[in-house]
Every structure is written in C-alpha cells, then in structure tokens.
Amino acid sequence: MQRSDLLLGLYILVPVIFLIIPIPTLLLDILILLNISLSLIILFTALFSKEALQMSAFPTLLLMTTLFRLSLNVGSTRNILLNGYAGNVVATFGNFVGGGNLVVGVIIFAVLILIQMIVINKGSERVSEVTARFTLDAMPGKQMAIDADLNTGAITDEQAKERRQKIQDESAFFGSMDGASKYVKGDATAGLVITAINFVGGLVLGVMMQGLDINEALQRYTILTIGDGLVSQIPSLIISLSTGILVTKVSKESDLGGVLVRQLFSIPKVLYIVGATMAFLGIATPLQTWICLIYAILFIVVGRVMESSMEVQDIEEEVNAEEETAEEIRRPENVVSLLQVDPxxxxxxxxxxxxxxxxxxxxxxxxxxxxxxxxxxxxxxxxxxxxxxxxxxxxxxxxxxxxxxxxxxxxxxxxxxxxxxxxxxxxxxxxxxxxxxxxxxxxxxxxxxxxxxxxxxxxxxxxxxxxxxxxxxxxxxxxxxxxLLTRQDVQNLINNIQEQNTTLISELVPKLLGVGEIQKVLQNLLREGISIRDLVTIFETLADNAATTRDTDVLTEYVRQSLKRAISNKYFPANEMTSVVTLDPKVEQEIMNSVKQTEQGAYINLDPDRTKGILASVGDEVEKMEELGKNPIIITSPIVRMYFKKITEEQFKDLIVVSYNEIENDVELQSIGMVTV
Structure with a gap:
C-alpha cells in the first residue's frame, strides 16, 4: 500500500472513530489546528490553480473535510458537556476572539454564521448549479467542434481523445460541485445546532450536576460554546470561500493573482481619477486629510508607473514588429509569399x-x-x-x-x-x-x-x-x-450539399466524374451567365449522362436543358412576346459537317470565308435587334448550339445563344430575322 493511500485511509477512519470514543483534549487541539491548516491549504490551492480541473477531486475533498470537522465538533461537545473544558484551542478562541465579553463573542459568532450561510454558501451553490447546467448544455457543441477539427486534420486522434476526456471531466466536475456545495451549507447548519446544544446542555449540566452558580455556568459554557463554534465555523468558512473561488474561476492563462492585478491596474487614467477623488474627499470633507492624501498620492504614483511601463512596452512592441518585418524581408524564403496572387x-x-x-x-x-x-x-x-x-x-x-x-x-x-x-x-x-x-x-x-x-x-x-x-x-x-471558380471551390460546393444528398454525391464523385470535370461544366455555365445555384439538378443530370459521355461540353448542353425553366425565366419574360433571331438550317448543317471529333474533344474545321460570312450576318442581326432596344438572342437546334456559340463568342461576347430544348413550352417567341450566308 502506498503512503498516500494509508494517510487517506486514516483521514477517513479517524473521524468515524472519534464519533464513538472520547478525544483527549491535547489530541483535540492537534486535530483542530490540523483542520485549520488543511482548510488554508485548500483555499490557496484553489486561489492559485490555473483552471478548475486542476482540483477535480475537490467535491470528494469537500465531503471528507466536512466529515472530519463534524467529528471534531462532536468530540469537543462531549468534552464541554462532561468536563467543562475542551482544550486550549477552544478556550483561546472563546476568550481571544470575543475579547472575554460574552455579548461581543456571540455577535461575532452570529456574523460569521450569516456571512457563510447567506453570502458565500448561497452564491457558491447558485454558481455551481448554473455552471453545471451550461456545461452540460454545451457538451454536444464542443463534441461537434472536436469532430470538425479532427475531420479537417487540425488535430490528431490523440488530441481529439484528450479534448473529449477534458469535456467529460468538466461535466462530471461541475455536476459534482453542484451537489457538493450542499455539504458546506449543511455543515454550517449542523454547527449552528451543535452550538445551541452546547450552550443549553452546558447550562443544565453546570447548574444541576456540578452545582455552579447560574452566572458562573453562563460565563464558562458560553465562552466554551463560542470557542467551539468558532474553531468549527472558521475552517468551514474558508472551505466555502474555496468553493466560491473554484467555481467562479474563468481565466486559464495564469493564476488568479496575476489576472486580478493585470485587470485592475491596466488603465492608468482610472488610477488618476481615483487619486483625485481621494484628494478631494480629504480636503473638502471632515475625513482624515492625511490618510486620504496618502491614498491619493499612492494611486497617482501607481498610475504614472503603469503608464510609463505601458509606453515602454509599446515602444518595445513597435521595435520588435519592425525587427520582425526586417527579418522577414531578409529571409530567403520570404520570396515565396510574393508569389501569391489575389483572385x-x-x-x-x-x-x-x-x-x-x-x-x-x-x-x-x-x-x-x-x-x-x-x-x-x-x-x-x-x-x-x-x-x-x-x-x-x-x-x-x-x-x-x-x-x-x-x-x-x-x-x-x-x-x-x-x-x-x-x-x-x-x-x-x-x-x-x-x-x-x-x-x-x-x-x-x-x-x-x-x-x-x-x-x-x-x-x-x-x-x-x-x-x-x-x-x-x-x-x-x-x-x-x-x-475564379477553382477545384477547391467546386469541392466546397459539393460538401455543402453532400449531407442532404449522400447517394447522389457518392454515385457521381469520383465514380463517374472527377472534381476537375465537374468544374469545367460549371465554368461553361457561368461563362454564359447561367446560375449554378441548383446544384442538385445539375449533379443529377451529370449522373444520368456521365455514363455515356465524359465530354464536358456535351454534358454542359444536357445540364442546360435540365435548367430550361431557369433559362426561360432569365431570358423570356412571362406573358410577353420575345423577339429572337433564328439560325438558317443550311448554316446549321454546314457547321455540323465541319465538326471534327478527337480524343481531346471536338473542334470546328470551318472554312474561314464561311466563318467570316456567318459572323457578318450575325453582326447585322445583332445591330437590328439593338436598334429595336431588344436583347440579341439567337435560337438554334440543340446539337448546334455549343458550336455556334464557340464561333461567335470572341466577336459577340454578350450574344445570347439558346437552343429550342432550353425554352419552356409556354414561352411566346417572335422571329424577326435569320442568320444566313
């Protein structure tokens, strides 16, 4: 058995024994001072710990110290009632704290009880309850954040495991603190009841069994009762304070002392205002002038020291920033950052x-x-x-x-x-x-x-x-x-709809098409001003047709036909006749005869003179449409549309080329011209 296990066992066993057998007054003095020492150790450990989980065993410790304190209280009560004496510590507290005055001692004892029960215990209990609730409510969000960081590669599996364990520890700790704070409250109540028993029982025993005068019995047992209550309640008060400090701790970057000093004395003008206020109070009111002026000078001097320190720190930060900038320029690898181009x-x-x-x-x-x-x-x-x-x-x-x-x-x-x-x-x-x-x-x-x-x-x-x-x-x-549409942008678009369309994405990418091929289809649509917002329809169409062809230009035409409602709504207003230009069937046939298929895709091998003639005819029709105040729209057959667009896109960037399959049935069209040669 380890030494720590043996000491822990004794610490638990001794109070149980002392609840049964009498405690000698010397041993009682030793244990009472040990109890006060342990409470101070707990207080300062809670004060200087960087986060609450550094004292994750605090709820258990709270229960053990409460039991130990109550056993001492029982032992001192037994000695008071049997012997009229409970050791040097109890007597000293009774005489010294109260100054030998019964009324003063009673009032101080009552004030301590009120502070502990109404202020510290009540506040700690409420903070523990609220913190436990919010910690439990925040657990799902924290778990999702860890999963997201793990999926993106920001953290490793081991780091994710540590974070999950920390979340579970926090939840268990604040949940336990919510219940453990009730121990302290119950301890204070029990101490109050024991004190009343000591007082009444001592008077009865002193007068009836020991033959003491009522005043003598009152003097002896009241002082002992107050001393016993104080040696019990002061450690209890310290533990309550430790509980409040631990559950209200929010800073994790340093100990509480450093945080408090940094936050209270970080604004020099606040200290100047306080110093001026204290000087005014000392001069304009009956308060002690020299005390107020000392405070005023002290605050102003501290404010000036803080301001000088901040000025020096600002200069140092500026110099360090300049040095870092110069160092970055001097580094050979700094040239790499210059290669980045903003979109x-x-x-x-x-x-x-x-x-x-x-x-x-x-x-x-x-x-x-x-x-x-x-x-x-x-x-x-x-x-x-x-x-x-x-x-x-x-x-x-x-x-x-x-x-x-x-x-x-x-x-x-x-x-x-x-x-x-x-x-x-x-x-x-x-x-x-x-x-x-x-x-x-x-x-x-x-x-x-x-x-x-x-x-x-x-x-x-x-x-x-x-x-x-x-x-x-x-x-x-x-x-x-x-x-501007990159492969990464396309992947982000895929990720956005993947959760609601898992089957579609798993079938399409990467089995049928890669991200680069989908990118080319989306670029073709954007180049002609077609919205790609309806990604589900676009991907459904690609999944339907990618098995037969992987030509991105052909797939774009299939997608455009699937989006005919959107295209019709964009170019052809409802309940309104739209003027358009058609393409001569002979020209369409000539274009199709000039298309050559290769492994890299299709290209147009049209005679330059014929191309020039087609473009001239297109120019005439576009000019006619613009004179009428109409958008230049040319209607072609589906199989010709993409090749005709390639012929005209260099010279007529704003020309709208639409196939018959991209127009809704209820659209009313009026042909006012024809492209022919």
Missing amino acids: IELEFGYGIIPLADVNQGGDLLDRVVMIRRQIALELGCVVPMIRLRDNIQLNPNQYVIKIKGVPVSEGEILFDHYMAMNPGYVEEEITGIPTFEPSFHLPAIWITEGQRERAESLGYTVVDPPSIIATHLTEVIRNHLDE
Missing part, C-alpha cells in the same frame, strides 16, 4: 480613399460585401475575397480592377460629383463634364450636388461614385466568374 483586387488612387474609409463615412467596404452576397444569390457561386488597396502610382481619382493580378478594367470618378445618364427619352440637356459610364461605356456627364435634384426631375439616372465603382466591379466579376 480579385480593386486598386484606387488616394482621392478615392475616403470612399473606402469607414471613419470618413465611406461605405465601399459594405458594398463589396453586398456584391459577394448578390453574386451568390444570383449565380450560386461564392466570390473569393476582394482585396481593396490604395496605389499612389494611379491618378488620384482612378481605380483599376485586377483579376489574378492582371488589370482587366479601369475607371475614373470625380469625388463629390454625381454621374447623370440619359435613359434615352430626356430631351432637355444639363451642363456638366462629359464622360462615359465605366461598366457599359454609355455616354454620361458629371454633375455637382446642386444639379442632382434637377437632373432627377428631368428623368436622368443619377448615380453616386461608390455605386459606380460597385456596379463596375460587379460586372467585371460576372464576366470573369468562370475563371
């Missing part, structure tokens, strides 16, 4: 900075957030983070939009001006600075704040600078969204 960047001159600075009232950052939300709702794709940075090399009012580090578009605005555009029906002109709208290159003019109201009353479309930049950025993102 989307918006660079602007210093004149546009107020639009992006929240402190100056700029809302460009909020608009960027709304752009990402708008694209996600409209096209079903998550836009990468958009990097905003100022560039002193640009003109003050100039901005540049970059895709993967390469400028793709730019614009220029006038700060404190508005852009007014004529929608086509406004006849009266207003004076301003001529310009072009950067998104669609429409003619516009810059007007001042004073002209804004008049321009709007005339029918002009008036836009502020942040809206101009946001609209331009949105259009650029739409036009390049297919380039």
Whole structure:
C-alpha cells in the first residue's frame, strides 16, 4: 500500500472513530489546528490553480473535510458537556476572539454564521448549479467542434481523445460541485445546532450536576460554546470561500493573482481619477486629510508607473514588429509569399480613399460585401475575397480592377460629383463634364450636388461614385466568374450539399466524374451567365449522362436543358412576346459537317470565308435587334448550339445563344430575322 493511500485511509477512519470514543483534549487541539491548516491549504490551492480541473477531486475533498470537522465538533461537545473544558484551542478562541465579553463573542459568532450561510454558501451553490447546467448544455457543441477539427486534420486522434476526456471531466466536475456545495451549507447548519446544544446542555449540566452558580455556568459554557463554534465555523468558512473561488474561476492563462492585478491596474487614467477623488474627499470633507492624501498620492504614483511601463512596452512592441518585418524581408524564403496572387483586387488612387474609409463615412467596404452576397444569390457561386488597396502610382481619382493580378478594367470618378445618364427619352440637356459610364461605356456627364435634384426631375439616372465603382466591379466579376471558380471551390460546393444528398454525391464523385470535370461544366455555365445555384439538378443530370459521355461540353448542353425553366425565366419574360433571331438550317448543317471529333474533344474545321460570312450576318442581326432596344438572342437546334456559340463568342461576347430544348413550352417567341450566308 502506498503512503498516500494509508494517510487517506486514516483521514477517513479517524473521524468515524472519534464519533464513538472520547478525544483527549491535547489530541483535540492537534486535530483542530490540523483542520485549520488543511482548510488554508485548500483555499490557496484553489486561489492559485490555473483552471478548475486542476482540483477535480475537490467535491470528494469537500465531503471528507466536512466529515472530519463534524467529528471534531462532536468530540469537543462531549468534552464541554462532561468536563467543562475542551482544550486550549477552544478556550483561546472563546476568550481571544470575543475579547472575554460574552455579548461581543456571540455577535461575532452570529456574523460569521450569516456571512457563510447567506453570502458565500448561497452564491457558491447558485454558481455551481448554473455552471453545471451550461456545461452540460454545451457538451454536444464542443463534441461537434472536436469532430470538425479532427475531420479537417487540425488535430490528431490523440488530441481529439484528450479534448473529449477534458469535456467529460468538466461535466462530471461541475455536476459534482453542484451537489457538493450542499455539504458546506449543511455543515454550517449542523454547527449552528451543535452550538445551541452546547450552550443549553452546558447550562443544565453546570447548574444541576456540578452545582455552579447560574452566572458562573453562563460565563464558562458560553465562552466554551463560542470557542467551539468558532474553531468549527472558521475552517468551514474558508472551505466555502474555496468553493466560491473554484467555481467562479474563468481565466486559464495564469493564476488568479496575476489576472486580478493585470485587470485592475491596466488603465492608468482610472488610477488618476481615483487619486483625485481621494484628494478631494480629504480636503473638502471632515475625513482624515492625511490618510486620504496618502491614498491619493499612492494611486497617482501607481498610475504614472503603469503608464510609463505601458509606453515602454509599446515602444518595445513597435521595435520588435519592425525587427520582425526586417527579418522577414531578409529571409530567403520570404520570396515565396510574393508569389501569391489575389483572385480579385480593386486598386484606387488616394482621392478615392475616403470612399473606402469607414471613419470618413465611406461605405465601399459594405458594398463589396453586398456584391459577394448578390453574386451568390444570383449565380450560386461564392466570390473569393476582394482585396481593396490604395496605389499612389494611379491618378488620384482612378481605380483599376485586377483579376489574378492582371488589370482587366479601369475607371475614373470625380469625388463629390454625381454621374447623370440619359435613359434615352430626356430631351432637355444639363451642363456638366462629359464622360462615359465605366461598366457599359454609355455616354454620361458629371454633375455637382446642386444639379442632382434637377437632373432627377428631368428623368436622368443619377448615380453616386461608390455605386459606380460597385456596379463596375460587379460586372467585371460576372464576366470573369468562370475563371475564379477553382477545384477547391467546386469541392466546397459539393460538401455543402453532400449531407442532404449522400447517394447522389457518392454515385457521381469520383465514380463517374472527377472534381476537375465537374468544374469545367460549371465554368461553361457561368461563362454564359447561367446560375449554378441548383446544384442538385445539375449533379443529377451529370449522373444520368456521365455514363455515356465524359465530354464536358456535351454534358454542359444536357445540364442546360435540365435548367430550361431557369433559362426561360432569365431570358423570356412571362406573358410577353420575345423577339429572337433564328439560325438558317443550311448554316446549321454546314457547321455540323465541319465538326471534327478527337480524343481531346471536338473542334470546328470551318472554312474561314464561311466563318467570316456567318459572323457578318450575325453582326447585322445583332445591330437590328439593338436598334429595336431588344436583347440579341439567337435560337438554334440543340446539337448546334455549343458550336455556334464557340464561333461567335470572341466577336459577340454578350450574344445570347439558346437552343429550342432550353425554352419552356409556354414561352411566346417572335422571329424577326435569320442568320444566313
């Protein structure tokens, strides 16, 4: 048997024995002082432990100390009633604490009981109860967080096991503390009852059996009773305080002393205010002036010392940051960080900075957030983070939009001006600075704040600078969204729907198609502005047709036909006749005859003169549609659509090419032209 096991057994066995046999007064003194020492050890251990689980055995310890204290209380009661003496410790506490005055001793004893039962015990009990409840409620969420970290590889199996064990230990500890705090409350109540028994029993025995005078009996037994109550209740009070400290401990980074000092004396101006207040009280009130002034000087000096320490610390942190930056630059491997390219960047001159600075009232950052939300709702794709940075090399009012580090578009605005555009029906002109709208290159003019109201009353479309930049950025993102969709983005989209569509994903990926092939299909859709938000329908279609072909262009056509309701809703308004252009069947046949199939996919081997003729005819029809104010839409047969789109996409980027199989049956179409050669 280990020595610790033997001591623990004796600590449990001795109180049980002392409940039965009398305790000699000398041994009683030794054990009472041991009880006080153990309670102090528990108090300071609870105070300086970094977290509650460092004293996970506290509930058991609480029960054992309560039993030990009650056995001593029984032993001292037996000695008081039989001998009228319970040892040096009890007598000393009775005379010294009460100052030999019965009334003072009784009042102090009553105050200790009230403090323990009403303040400390009640608060500790409530905190234990609430903490236990919240700990149990939080267990499922913590378990899920551990599983998520384990699945992503952030932690190992061993670390996950340790975290789960810690959660279980916390739950068991606070649950036990909720019940163990009742021991202390019951101990205080029992001590109060024992004290009353000592007092009444001592008077009866002293007067009736020992022949003492009533005053003499009252003096002797009252002092002994108070002493016995104090030597019992003071350790009990210390244990109660330890319980409160342990269950209210929240900091895990250092001991409580360091936390308290750091949090109380971390703001110098607070100490200055307190020092000035104490000086005012000492001068303007009848309080002891010298005491108040000492406190005032002390707080002000401490505040100044803290402020100097913080200034030195700030300088050291700044120097360390500069050294770290310089060290990073000097490191050879630092070049690797320069190779990273931001997917989307918006660079602007210093004149546009107020639009992006929240402190100056700029809302460009909020608009960027709304752009990402708008694209996600409209096209079903998550836009990468958009990097905003100022560039002193640009003109003050100039901005540049970059895709993967390469400028793709730019614009220029006038700060404190508005852009007014004529929608086509406004006849009266207003004076301003001529310009072009950067998104669609429409003619516009810059007007001042004073002209804004008049321009709007005339029918002009008036836009502020942040809206101009946001609209331009949105259009650029739409036009390049297919380039921004990476394999990792596609995998994230798959993961989002996998939980509700496990069978579909397990059948499709990777058995039928890889992530890269699905990426190409989604890129084809986004390139023509088709939303990929309905991923379930897209993946169902891919799973149906991937067994017969893995040509991503052909699979894209199948997907488009499955999405015909969305395509019809996008291009053909309900209950409205839509004007379109058709494709000559002879041209369709000629295109199909020129398609060559290879292992890498299909390509078009059409005579250059014939291609030039087709594009010229398309240009004529597009111009005719635009003159009528219509969107240029060309309808083809399903088998030709993707090849015709490839022929025209370089010269006519905004041309909409739709096959008959992508149109709902209730859509009303009117052909106003035909592409022919």
